Amino acid sequence: MKSKPESDFFYMVFEVVRLIPPGRVTTYGAIAKCLGMKGSSRMVGWAMNSSHSHHSKVPAHRVVNREGLLTGKHHFATPMMMQQLLEKEGIKVTKDKINGFKNHFWDPNEALKM
């Protein structure tokens, strides 16, 4: 009997990613650290992959790796979609990398801290 719809990990990850404000991006490690899974950064990305089965909308395009590279773009409907979405939110993306990544970086710890 599972009381949880999905694993707590994935659910929390989805919630955090969903909390990301428009025009801001975060990293897998930041989310993982926020959830207390510092070393489980992989799970965060893996959760995104599972997000396809998740009915909730998870702005995975706002989640990039620590380098600000759109590593997961390939998992979207189209690799270009991720960049388009980011640019549409005002984030400049050059060569699959966020221009001024740290400038758009959003720390989930601050959001949960409140």
Place this chain on the structure above:
DNA sequence: TAGCTGACGAAAA
């Protein structure tokens, strides 16, 4: 059932 993969990150050499 058991093992491998996987959208990363950090530490060690």
Place this chain on the structure above:
DNA sequence: TTTTTCGCCAGCT
């Protein structure tokens, strides 16, 4: 300083 290896934990075959 840069490069390489290990660790995370769960889902999928």
